[in-house]
Amino acid sequence: MADLIPIYYLGKKYMVPEGVTIMGAVEYSGHRLVRGCGCRGGFCGACATVFRVPGNHQIKVGLACQTRVENGMDIAILPYYPAQKVLYNLSAVKDPSQELQKLYPEMYRCLGCSACTKICPQDLPVMDIIAEAQRGNLPAVAELSFDCVMCGLCASRCLAQMVPYNIAMVARRLYAHFNLPRPGYVGARIREIEQGVYDQKIDDLLDKGQEELQKLYAERDIECI
Ligand code: FES
Numbered sequence: 001m002a003d004l005i006p007i008y009y010l011g012k013k014y015m016v017p018e019g020v021t022i023m024g025a026v027e028y029s030g031h032r033l034v035r036g037c038g039c040r041g042g043f044c045g046a047c048a049t050v051f052r053v054p055g056n057h058q059i060k061v062g063l064a065c066q067t068r069v070e071n072g073m074d075i076a077i078l079p080y081y082p083a084q085k086v087l088y089n090l091s092a093v094k095d096p097s098q099e100l101q102k103l104y105p106e107m108y109r110c111l112g113c114s115a116c117t118k119i120c121p122q123d124l125p126v127m128d129i130i131a132e133a134q135r136g137n138l139p140a141v142a143e144l145s146f147d148c149v150m151c152g153l154c155a156s157r158c159l160a161q162m163v164p165y166n167i168a169m170v171a172r173r174l175y176a177h178f179n180l181p182r183p184g185y186v187g188a189r190i191r192e193i194e195q196g197v198y199d200q201k202i203d204d205l206l207d208k209g210q211e212e213l214q215k216l217y218a219e220r221d222i223e224c225i
Contacts, residue, residue: 005072007069008072008074009025009029021069022047022049023040036077036079037064045063046079046151048063048078049061051075051076063149078152081156084163084166086166093178096175100133100170103170106160106162107130107162110127120154121149122147122148124144124148130162133171138179139179141172145172148168152165
């Protein structure tokens, strides 16, 4: 049996096993995470978390499914952060290198403070990503932001109030759409959908009640634990 240590979740004290993740500790404390919990493997970005540890004035961040608890840690999971997200039509784009500037002109308000880079739990160079976005350098933005899990923490700290992860996502989509070869299996899957191969399965799901859907969801295979 692991030793128990105190943590504070949303201001309330709980005793949890030493060495577990923040997510494990919160669930051990009796909370059911309906939001703020997805893949449990560090990929989906649903579990952005801010915390402080005793004796350190700094706000720290991490993914709840990846970060281990520490003695006296004071924790809040941020399952959602309000963020501007523009709509666009990739097929209508004439000049991809100019599109980011059109969609997110606020990126030129960047003050170069580097708060976004410092807070990124993936250690991505977020400020450099925005600098490349300002230049319209889509391959660089796509490459540098490839490991972004869209947790929202960069947007929570940006002094210019922009949303770096949404800007980077548009860049990756533009780059993929205009520069990369299209994999054959995508076309095959689209044809299957158009031919109605999945219609029956979708109809079956639509016919189920909420309880049955919840049971199916709870019993689904989870690849990353
Ligand atoms: S639950 Fe998906 S990144 Fe933590």
